[in-house]
Structure formats: structure tokens, C-alpha cells
Amino acid sequence: MSKSEYVIRxxxxxxxxxxxxxxxxxKRIESPVDRVKRPGISPENNLFIAENGKKMVGYALAExxxxxxxxILHCWVQPDHRRKGVARELVNRVINRAEELNVQAVHVDISSNNSIARNELPKLGFKYVRRYLELFLAIEKIPDKDLxxxxxxxxxxxxxxxxxxxDIQNRAFADHWGYHPNTPETIAYDIxxxxRSLQDIVVTCEENSIRGYCWTEIIDIAVESSKxxxxxxxxxxxxxxxxxxxxGKKVLLAGLSYLKSQGIKTVSLSVDSENRIAYELYRSMGFEERGSTLWYEKKLG
Structure with missing residues (x-):
């Protein structure tokens, strides 16, 4: 990357x-704008910008x-400025920030179809550690009476x-790989x-205690020339x-019922490939594999 052509700050x-x-x-589900405003991010310290002629062309966030x-490393470079060393320099800035914070690792997730990242990450000291499966369902497969x-x-x-x-999120995922405990402030921000809205979150209760939940979301996807x-x-x-x-099955069905009431016909989710109980539940309900996300790790110190 030419220092005269790009500036990282x-x-x-x-x-x-x-x-x-x-x-x-x-176009990732959580936009970079939403992400940098989340509680605890401190973008002035943890977000790095790549500029070309005073124009922003890339960023990397050390979450x-x-x-x-x-x-967690989030990095994106505009298509016209890829393969010019910009992403590598941004990733190195995040690694340096991680070392300043004295953490043990940097993690990043990529699509299994991203051959460039799969080739470049090992050169920066990252190793593959986990696979998350992307599952897809046509809601019409589920009987209306069950919903x-x-x-x-x-x-x-x-x-x-x-x-x-x-509280229930933190208890439910306490033993899951890579889970970072949430706070009420983070939950309130996400909602x-x-x-997003409160209506998107379906819960099952016993008296006044939440025993299970399904957090849904509705997004726009490109289908041929329309959305x-x-x-x-x-x-x-x-x-x-x-x-x-x-x-788990009950709140999932209730979440699917809510999405169907909003006119939604298709649904997807991501599941840890090593979480066989959850995977078998989804498969039993008709979810099909449509791809995967790979997590890479760079150990520090």
C-alpha cells in the first residue's frame, strides 16, 4: 500500500x-453505523479509517x-480499493490495539466463500477455529396448527x-464458545x-420469569432485480x-408464527456446527444448510 495514496487514522x-x-x-445484518454506537465500543479508540484523497474507503473496528x-475484528473496504493492501494495514491496526488492551486473542468471522480472506488471514497469523452453519427455512413447511x-x-x-x-441470555449461553455476556444497556440499545422492536422478541414464561426466548428480525434481501x-x-x-x-422448539415456533404474521415467507439462522442439539432441532423442523461462516483466531501474548 502506497503511503502517499492511502492514510490510516x-x-x-x-x-x-x-x-x-x-x-x-x-450490507451485513448489523450495519457498521449501528455497531460503532453500541455501548462500550469507544470508536475514537477502537475504530480506524482508511482514506484516499480525503475520501473514506475502508474501516476496521476492534470491538x-x-x-x-x-x-472481534470487523473490517470492510470499498470494492474499488481492494487488493491494494488497505485491508491488511487496517487489520494490523486492530491487532496493535488488541495488544494495547492486553487481550489474549483477536477473532474475525468471514463467509466460507471468501477465498481472498481465507488466503490472507493465515499470513497475518490467524488460524481457523470454528464453523457456524447458515440454515434456511420456508415457513410454509411448518403446519399452521403448530405455529x-x-x-x-x-x-x-x-x-x-x-x-x-x-439475564436469561447470559445463563443460556454461559458455556458457549465465544459468548460475551450482555448487559441491560446493550439489550436496550439493540432493541x-x-x-428492531420489542414485538420482535417472543418469550415463554413461568409466572413472572422468562424461561425461553426467540429474538427475530426482518431484513431486506435482493431477489433478482427487486427486494x-x-x-x-x-x-x-x-x-x-x-x-x-x-x-426451545416452542419459542422457535412462536417466533416463526410472528414472522409469518408480518408477511415473511423465508427465515434463516446461524448455529455453531458443534452445537449438535440445536442443529438437530433445526434440521428436524425443516431447516436446510445454505452456507457457513468461518471464525479465525490470532492468539496474542
């Missing part, structure tokens, strides 16, 4: 409008998850229940985003002591 608060405009092409001793029964046994999350949701609405199962979990009682 820290993000400033005054960059927000230009940052939002420059990276709206990054700190200090309680589990890691940084209706689950819907009647569940309800939507209510205002003021962010702490309850945070406040323009494409269609598509459902995402963002996260699903149950109280550990209630596992084996069918709560």
Missing part, C-alpha cells in the same frame, strides 16, 4: 456523517470483549424487561435500533435447567 466524533455515507454499502479477553399453538403459549417482550432478557422481506432468527435460548422440556 483513528476515527473522530466529527466523522460520523461521512462514515455513515461512506459505508452504507456494507472489545474484555470480560472474555478478546477483540398457532406455540403463539398462544408465548408472548412478546414487554417494556422494562430488558434486564430479564439479559432501540430502527429495524423481498426475509426473517432472521437473531438469537434463541432457554434456561439451562429447563432444557429437554421442549421450550
Amino acid at each position: 483513528n476515527y473522530n466524533e466529527s466523522d460520523f456523517e461521512a462514515f455513515s455515507e461512506a459505508f452504507k454499502q456494507d 472489545p470483549e474484555l470480560s472474555i479477553n478478546r477483540i 398457532e399453538k406455540a403463539r398462544k403459549e408465548c408472548r412478546q417482550l414487554q417494556p422494562g424487561e430488558e434486564e430479564k432478557l439479559s 432501540s435500533l430502527s429495524h 423481498e422481506k426475509h426473517g432472521i432468527i437473531y438469537m434463541i435460548g432457554t434456561e439451562p435447567e429447563y432444557r429437554g422440556e421442549g421450550l
Whole structure:
């Protein structure tokens, strides 16, 4: 990368409008704009911008998850500026930041179809560590009576229940690889985003306690020359002591029922390939594999 052609620098608060405009092409489910505003991110310290002639052309975010001793790397470069060393320099900035924070590892996830990243990451000291499977379902495969029964046994999350949701998430995923505990503030922020709402989160309760939940999301996907609405199962979990009682299937069916009521016909989700119990549940309900995401790790120190 020519130093005279590209400049890598820290993000400033005054960059927000230009940052939002420059990276709206990054079409991942959680936009970079939403991500940098999440509680605890501190973009002035953890976000790096690549510029070409004063124009933003790439970024890398070191998302700190200090309680589990890691940084998650998010990196994107505009297509016209790829294969010029920009991404490599941005990744190195994140690695340096991780070393400053004295964490044990940097993690990054990529599509299994991203052959360039699969080739370049090992050159920077990253090793493949985990695979997440992308599963797809046409809701019409599920009998309406099953959806209706689950819907009647569940309800939507209510205002003021962010702490309850945070608590059950943290208990449900405490032993899962790579899980970083949530806080009520993070949950409240995620729900406040323009494409999310309390109605998207379906819960099953015992008295006043949430025993299981299914967090859904609706996004636009490109289909030929138009866009269609598509459902995402963002996260699903149950109280550990209630596992084996069918709560996971019930809240999943209730989440699918909600998505169907919103006119959604197709749904996808991501599952750890080593979580065989969850994988078998999804497969038994008709979900099919459509791809995978690979996680890479660079150990530090």
C-alpha cells in the first residue's frame, strides 16, 4: 500500500456523517453505523479509517470483549480499493490495539466463500477455529396448527424487561464458545435500533420469569432485480435447567408464527456446527444448510 495514496487514522466524533455515507454499502445484518454506537465500543479508540484523497474507503473496528479477553475484528473496504493492501494495514491496526488492551486473542468471522480472506488471514497469523452453519427455512413447511399453538403459549417482550432478557441470555449461553455476556444497556440499545422492536422478541414464561426466548428480525434481501422481506432468527435460548422440556422448539415456533404474521415467507439462522442439539432441532423442523461462516483466531501474548 502506497503511503502517499492511502492514510490510516483513528476515527473522530466529527466523522460520523461521512462514515455513515461512506459505508452504507456494507450490507451485513448489523450495519457498521449501528455497531460503532453500541455501548462500550469507544470508536475514537477502537475504530480506524482508511482514506484516499480525503475520501473514506475502508474501516476496521476492534470491538472489545474484555470480560472474555478478546477483540472481534470487523473490517470492510470499498470494492474499488481492494487488493491494494488497505485491508491488511487496517487489520494490523486492530491487532496493535488488541495488544494495547492486553487481550489474549483477536477473532474475525468471514463467509466460507471468501477465498481472498481465507488466503490472507493465515499470513497475518490467524488460524481457523470454528464453523457456524447458515440454515434456511420456508415457513410454509411448518403446519399452521403448530405455529398457532406455540403463539398462544408465548408472548412478546414487554417494556422494562430488558434486564430479564439479559439475564436469561447470559445463563443460556454461559458455556458457549465465544459468548460475551450482555448487559441491560446493550439489550436496550439493540432493541432501540430502527429495524428492531420489542414485538420482535417472543418469550415463554413461568409466572413472572422468562424461561425461553426467540429474538427475530426482518431484513431486506435482493431477489433478482427487486427486494423481498426475509426473517432472521437473531438469537434463541432457554434456561439451562429447563432444557429437554421442549421450550426451545416452542419459542422457535412462536417466533416463526410472528414472522409469518408480518408477511415473511423465508427465515434463516446461524448455529455453531458443534452445537449438535440445536442443529438437530433445526434440521428436524425443516431447516436446510445454505452456507457457513468461518471464525479465525490470532492468539496474542
